[in-house]
Amino acid sequence: MRIDVYVHQADSTSSLEKKVDLVITKLGGIMAKVDELLAELEKANTTTNEIANDIADLIAKLANGLSAAEAAVVQAKLAELQAKLEGVAATHTPS
Secondary structure (H helix, E strand, O other): OOOOOOOOOOOOOOHHHHHHHHHHHHHHHHHHHHHHHHHHHHHHHHHHHHHHHHHHHHHHHHHOOOOHHHHHHHHHHHHHHHHHHHHHHHHHOOO
């Protein structure tokens, strides 16, 4: 006796393979968003580190005592740092 078995499949990709492909595609999109977020965090970190270094420099100048001209420079620098911090806050605050 001879028994022939034929398996008919509508396409070459199974339903499970399609689902796995969909998951992989969605994970790729998620990873791209994570990379974007990490890049934004790095920019904010760099900016805040620069501001922290500027503040440390000002503290060192204050420790040495200031003339009137030097005090004016420090005040101008503090105003500049305030503007930078406000810009960072505005840029990196979730809406």
